[in-house]
Amino acid sequence: MSDKLSQITAALNGGRAQQALAIALQNPPYGQDPSYAAQDIAAVVQVLGQFKDAQMGDALKDLGDDQIDVLINYLYRGMESGQNSSQLFKWFAAVQAKGDIAMGSIVRVLTDKNRF
Amino acid sequence: MTTQVNRLAVCISAHAWNKDRSKVAFCPNNNKIYIFSKQGAEWVKEATLKEHDAVVTSIDWAPNTNRILSCSQDRNAYVWRFEDKQWKPTLVILRINRAATRCKWSPNEDKFAVASGAQVVSICYFEPENDWWVSKHIKKHDSTVLDVAWHPNNVLIATVSSDGWCRVTSAFVKGVDSKEAVAAGTAFGNKLPFGTCVKEMQLGPWLHCVKWSPSGNRLAFAAHDSTLHILECPNEQSHQQIAIRYPLLPFMDILFLNENNVVGVGHDYNPVLFQAGPQGWAYKGKLDVKVAGGAKKVGVSAAAMFQSMDKKGQADGATETSIETKHQNCITNIQPFGGPLNKLAAFSTSGLDGIIAVWDVATIERTAGVKIN
Numbered sequence A: 001m002s003d004k005l006s007q008i009t010a011a012l013n014g015g016r017a018q019q020a021l022a023i024a025l026q027n028p029p030y031g032q033d034p035s036y037a038a039q040d041i042a043a044v045v046q047v048l049g050q051f052k053d054a055q056m057g058d059a060l061k062d063l064g065d066d067q068i069d070v071l072i073n074y075l076y077r078g079m080e081s082g083q084n085s086s087q088l089f090k091w092f093a094a095v096q097a098k099g100d101i102a103m104g105s106i107v108r109v110l111t112d113k114n115r116f
Numbered sequence B: 001m002t003t004q005v006n007r008l009a010v011c012i013s014a015h016a017w018n019k020d021r022s023k024v025a026f027c028p029n030n031n032k033i034y035i036f037s038k039q040g041a042e043w044v045k046e047a048t049l050k051e052h053d054a055v056v057t058s059i060d061w062a063p064n065t066n067r068i069l070s071c072s073q074d075r076n077a078y079v080w081r082f083e084d085k086q087w088k089p090t091l092v093i094l095r096i097n098r099a100a101t102r103c104k105w106s107p108n109e110d111k112f113a114v115a116s117g118a119q120v121v122s123i124c125y126f127e128p129e130n131d132w133w134v135s136k137h138i139k140k141h142d143s144t145v146l147d148v149a150w151h152p153n154n155v156l157i158a159t160v161s162s163d164g165w166c167r168v169t170s171a172f173v174k175g176v177d178s179k180e181a182v183a184a185g186t187a188f189g190n191k192l193p194f195g196t197c198v199k200e201m202q203l204g205p206w207l208h209c210v211k212w213s214p215s216g217n218r219l220a221f222a223a224h225d226s227t228l229h230i231l232e233c234p235n236e237q238s239h240q241q242i243a244i245r246y247p248l249l250p251f252m253d254i255l256f257l258n259e260n261n262v263v264g265v266g267h268d269y270n271p272v273l274f275q276a277g278p279q280g281w282a283y284k285g286k287l288d289v290k291v292a293g294g295a296k297k298v299g300v301s302a303a304a305m306f307q308s309m310d311k312k313g314q315a316d317g318a319t320e321t322s323i324e325t326k327h328q329n330c331i332t333n334i335q336p337f338g339g340p341l342n343k344l345a346a347f348s349t350s351g352l353d354g355i356i357a358v359w360d361v362a363t364i365e366r367t368a369g370v371k372i373n
Helices: A002-013 A017-024 A036-051 A053-059 A065-080 A084-096 A101-110 B177-181 B301-314 B359-368
Strands: B004-007 B016-017 B023-027 B033-041 B044-050 B056-061 B068-072 B078-081 B086-092 B100-105 B113-117 B121-127 B133-139 B145-150 B156-161 B165-170 B197-202 B207-212 B216-221 B227-232 B241-245 B251-258 B261-266 B274-276 B280-286 B331-338 B347-352 B356-359
Touching: A002 A017, A002 A036, A017 A036, A036 A065, A036 A084, A036 B227, A053 B216, A065 A084, A065 A101, A065 B241, A065 B274, A084 A101, B016 B331, B016 B347, B023 B044, B023 B056, B023 B068, B033 B056, B068 B100, B068 B113, B068 B156, B078 B113, B100 B145, B113 B145, B113 B156, B121 B156, B156 B207, B156 B216, B165 B207, B165 B216, B165 B356, B197 B227, B216 B251, B216 B261, B227 B251, B227 B261, B241 B280, B261 B347, B331 B356
Parallel strands: B016 B056, B056 B100, B145 B207, B207 B251, B251 B331
Antiparallel strands: B004 B356, B016 B023, B023 B033, B033 B044, B056 B068, B068 B078, B078 B086, B100 B113, B113 B121, B121 B133, B145 B156, B156 B165, B165 B197, B207 B216, B216 B227, B227 B241, B251 B261, B261 B274, B274 B280, B331 B347, B347 B356
């Protein structure tokens, strides 16, 4: 996991936010213990915070449908803490602007038996 | 032929057509079944079937023997025969202690299956000595069985449940089925005594509906997490399970239009097409699309603006609040309507809005830009 965190930090330091996003959406912490999951979610939220509103649409273009599912999942988990919610809501709006894609992803998050 | 939209009730829980599609039996979300027939351009109520005590959850009209099967939340099922110009009911002793959710005649119409909240599927067959329908139970699920589908060989049934499992079980009844029917071997073996579970597939979320393809070589079932699953089972050796995620709300019912096309209907009020192509199964999009050339909103008239300020407290008069699809609420049922079962030319849908809509496949191919047949 620290592997994923260090890769994200490296990408962010190098100014490659898009790559950091792709790394952040790999290996969601299913089945891991809550402290690990909390760190993972915090890291992903940090990456999401690096994007300005106008850049979100472009960032989403490169993501596949599976990654969008994972992203929506992280958005919900990130919102649970109550911090950064305005930024996360903007991401939510950006995904909805992409088209129908959000509805199926939201249902998949809500019906997921394995929460992280 | 454009899509026919008929609002026959406030809310419809189930519907079924007779063989020549001149009559439709449906339940208007109460304990009665109405039979409407088409007289010219009008739908006329022909009969009311009153025996159930609670909402009728499912109706199946056997095309060849012209018997109606209905099951209800009152834990009963009735087989209705048309005799002396009336529909006469025969009670079926299901022996369940919870609501029945779905009922289906077998392909040969000599047996039927009733799925129920008692976690049990009742397989019923007629016993001529006592002149009544007898039920045998298949108890394999851990929760409400939400749908049941008969394989074309009249022996296997697929069931899906809110326990997240899809199971294929044998409903072979001695005396009704002959061993020859399955001796040649099915895609699930040839030793199939009653109640043998030949295939189990576990998914996490509730599974709402299941259907076999016309040849029985494919099994499709839809889950509540907006995924459609297809089991390819052409023979005993190669079974392959495919999951298709789609970006819409979950389905309540599905239908095979032909071997390679599945239509799902559900909470989006819109039939959705899935197609098997050279690259495998793919989500092809919604079928109820607005035909281009509708009226465009040019600007907001002053009258509309003030009206919406009054009604909604907003100055924006251009907010569109009408629902653009044919159905105005969740579609819960889809039935074949025209053409042979392996190459449907039309299908009908009914939903919580009380509308029964008949869709023509050729028209849909044009308006939605898809190639189905």
